Amino acid sequence: MYRSRRRIDIRKVVSLLKSWYSFIIVVALFTTVYVILPAIIHSNPNVNEWIESIKYELIASIYGDPLTKTDAYIMSTYYYPNSKSLGINAIGMVLLMNRNTMRDMRRYQMKLVAFDGNNRSVSVIPKLLEESYSNCPYINMVATTNVLPGMTRLEIHDGSTKMEVEYNFQIPFKMARSTAPAPVIICLAPQFVAEQWQLFVAHAHIARHFGGHLHLYITSMIDSYFDLVQEYERLGYVTIDFWMRLKFANASADSVEPNLYSELRNQAGAQSDCLLQYKEAASFITFVDVDDIFIPRGYSSYFDEFSALYTNHAGILTFQYTKREMMFYNKPSINDMNIEEIFGHTWFVNEEDYGKVMAKPDNLNSMWVHQSWNIPNDKHFITRSNYLIHFQKPVDADGTDPVPYRMSNFELLDNMQLNISVLTPIQQDLRRTLNSTTIQAIAERLPKKVYYFSIIYRCYYEKFYKKPKKDSCPNGEKCLIPQRSDMNCIHSDADFKSGPEMFPITYHYHINPRWNRTTGCQP
Numbered sequence: 001m002y003r004s005r006r007r008i009d010i011r012k013v014v015s016l017l018k019s020w021y022s023f024i025i026v027v028a029l030f031t032t033v034y035v036i037l038p039a040i041i042h043s044n045p046n047v048n049e050w051i052e053s054i055k056y057e058l059i060a061s062i063y064g065d066p067l068t069k070t071d072a073y074i075m076s077t078y079y080y081p082n083s084k085s086l087g088i089n090a091i092g093m094v095l096l097m098n099r100n101t102m103r104d105m106r107r108y109q110m111k112l113v114a115f116d117g118n119n120r121s122v123s124v125i126p127k128l129l130e131e132s133y134s135n136c137p138y139i140n141m142v143a144t145t146n147v148l149p150g151m152t153r154l155e156i157h158d159g160s161t162k163m164e165v166e167y168n169f170q171i172p173f174k175m176a177r178s179t180a181p182a183p184v185i186i187c188l189a190p191q192f193v194a195e196q197w198q199l200f201v202a203h204a205h206i207a208r209h210f211g212g213h214l215h216l217y218i219t220s221m222i223d224s225y226f227d228l229v230q231e232y233e234r235l236g237y238v239t240i241d242f243w244m245r246l247k248f249a250n251a252s253a254d255s256v257e258p259n260l261y262s263e264l265r266n267q268a269g270a271q272s273d274c275l276l277q278y279k280e281a282a283s284f285i286t287f288v289d290v291d292d293i294f295i296p297r298g299y300s301s302y303f304d305e306f307s308a309l310y311t312n313h314a315g316i317l318t319f320q321y322t323k324r325e326m327m328f329y330n331k332p333s334i335n336d337m338n339i340e341e342i343f344g345h346t347w348f349v350n351e352e353d354y355g356k357v358m359a360k361p362d363n364l365n366s367m368w369v370h371q372s373w374n375i376p377n378d379k380h381f382i383t384r385s386n387y388l389i390h391f392q393k394p395v396d397a398d399g400t401d402p403v404p405y406r407m408s409n410f411e412l413l414d415n416m417q418l419n420i421s422v423l424t425p426i427q428q429d430l431r432r433t434l435n436s437t438t439i440q441a442i443a444e445r446l447p448k449k450v451y452y453f454s455i456i457y458r459c460y461y462e463k464f465y466k467k468p469k470k471d472s473c474p475n476g477e478k479c480l481i482p483q484r485s486d487m488n489c490i491h492s493d494a495d496f497k498s499g500p501e502m503f504p505i506t507y508h509y510h511i512n513p514r515w516n517r518t519t520g521c522q523p
Contacts, residue, residue, distance in 0.1 A: 067504040070098035071255050073246055074509040075269050077173035078276045079151055085279065085362040086144055089151065091173065092276040092365065093126070093143040094269050096246070096262055100137055101504050106130055110505075111157045112171075114147035122148045123157075131268045131368040136473035137261040140268035142276070142366035158502045169499040172511050180281035181236065182213035184302040185361075187274035189267050189289045189369075190217040190243035192523045193452040193481060193489070197225045198330050199291050199391055201430070202342055204237040206293055209426045211301040215278075216290070217243035217270045219492055220521055222452075224445035226490040231438055242492040242513040243270050245523070249508065250498035260477040264369060265523075271367040279361045286358045287367055291391040292323060295343065295418060298385075306358055309383060317363040317379040320371060321388050322355040324348050327410050328391035332448035335434060336397075339427040343389070344420055348413045356388060393457070394450070402454035406461055447487070452521065455481060476523050489521035 075094040083090045091114075099105055106128045115121045126145035147154075154171040186207055200216075207214055216229065216238050232238050246258040246266075259265070271287045278285055284306045286294065299305040309319050327347035331337050357371050364372045371380060393403045401407075433439060459479035464472055494510035 067102055068098075068100050069254070069504050070101045070506075071248060071251070071258070072097040072101075072505045072507050073248075073258055074171060074507055075244075075266070076273045076276070077154065077171055078176040078279075079147075079173050080176050080280060081149070083176075083280055083362075085365065087146050089149050090144065090146050091126075091151070091154070092176070092279070093171075094272045094276065095141045095143060096138045096258060096266055096269060097141045097505070098137055098256060099132075099139050105139065105141060108505075110143060112143075112145065112147075113155045113157060114151045115153040115155070116148050116150045117152050120148065129366040129374050131272060131366045131373055132263055133368060133373075134263045134473055135471045136263040136475075137256050138258055138266070139263070140266060140272060140366075140368070142272050144365055156499065156502075156507055169497075169507075171507075172509060176279055177277050177281040180213065180278055181239065182208075182211055183283040184210075184212040184306070185274070185278045185282040185285045186212045186214050186294075187271055187285060187287045188214055188216045189287075190219050190265060190270050191221055191290065192219040192265065192476065193456060193521050194218070194221040194290075195225060195447050195450060195452050195487075196290075196330065196394060197222075197228055197334070197446055198337065198394065199328075200225075200229060200232075201334065201337060202339065203290055203293050204232055205339060205426050205430050205433070206295060206343075208237050209429060210294075210296055211303050212286075214238040215241060215274050217241050217274075218490070219243045219245055219265070220489045220523060222447060222521065223488050223490050223517060224442060224447070226515075227442045228439070228446065231436070231442060235433065241274075242494070242515075244492050244494060244510060244513070246508075247496040248498055249496045252501070252506070260475070261473055263474060265475050265477075268368045271369065275361055275364065275367050282361050284358060285361045286356065287369075288356045288388065291394075292356055292388045293391070294321065294386075294388050295422070296386070305386070309358075309381075309385075310360070313381055315379065316381045318357050318359040318372060318375050318381070320355045320357050320380065320382045321386060322382065322384075323353040323388045323390040324351075324416070325353065325390045325392050325408055325410075328394045330394045330396050330450065332397050334439070334443045334446060337430065339430055340420055340423045343418055343423055346412050346414050346417050347410045348416055349408050350411050350413060352387070353390060355382065394453075396449050398449075400449075402450050403457050406465070451484065451487060452481065455479070479523065481522060483520035485519070487521055488517065488519055491516045491518055491522070 073096040075096060077091060077093040080086055080090040082088050086092065097105055102108055108128060109125050111123060111125060113121050113123050124145045124147060126143035129142045130139055132139035154173055156171060204214060214237060218240055229238060229240055233240050248255055275285060283303060296302060296305040354370050364375055366372055366374055393408060395401050456476060456479060464474040492513060493516040494513040496510045499507040
């Protein structure tokens, strides 16, 4: 028995394809552009970089990319004889650069010349990473490159012509840290007109108990609070560091003021600096504010919890913990502080806030405020296994709320209760510290109520929280800070220097950082 077979009419198929030709092309293009290419780009940063390069070259060929004369500030520079992530004889430099220098600052050809002790030199063009979000003219940039063994001098040259020797200026640099006080470094955002010592004390004792060490940047701080922090540094709880209010020693007539036109007082620069400092020394690093406090859940240390995250999420480079606001009362006396009372209740705001990052320091080379924009989305993971405790608006002990607007809606959330047995040894550590006669002498001078906090918070609220604007430049500049003769401050200060005028960028920097006691307290 024979089975009949249907013959395929090739001519009909061709005719059908011709009639559907336009539709097939559109579907193929749509699938390629919106399905295939995004999947490739998402999983391969090199492809993304290649496409960005093509886009840049295309736009530049049509509109051009002229260079504009601007200024930049070299915040810090570190040298690594051997880095796991940067390679041998590497340098990492944190800069505040003007985005208006050219269309894409990541493509700026910055020319560095490194010398060794025998006056041998090498010229390099570093890779530039940008970490910014708002439309501020000044943006945080990190430059990385490799130079030569035993670097003793680092210079910068004009973009087109090598400067004469007598006009070269040497970039101050430091050796990156080779050891850390603890396996986990907690980088705290720069403090300015800081007065809430209660948050620092709570944070310091929590961090030490769970194997962390605070690295605190200070621009300005109430003098008694600063004395307290210095004593905690002597006891090994914290390392304090300078964060400058920037000055151009020789500003040109068209120089853009750096403090007014940088995002959030260049907090991203401080976090990038902290990362570069501890890149080869710490096992893990976190980037938080002094009012963001982390307590492990289900683990006895930061190290154990962070290690478990990396074990359970192979291929992830950075983790982000969201924030949960918790009620906090400022005690007027340090002797009344009680860790079990502060963290043992369950009054929380029942919503999550934009979190902060934890990472292995060799997994990234730059940082923004809440994350690094140079980490692919599929390598960044928001964990729900724990959260940061956020003491955003502490209340004075007499019940006075220093922020009577933008109120937080607290609820009793019993499922977020911490085990008191975890907090007891931390309270015991606090009591031991308070037995110090030095601490007790400082305690008598600590402010009993907040003054500057409510002023700064209101200014921030009115300037950008109340009516967020995409094209704004959020920072604390132009806040009206009423001065008081009984509240004096410690400021970070330095000798500010300017390099020779160059095109397109003139570079500024500082040397000899120091603490300066002043009457009154300015940001």
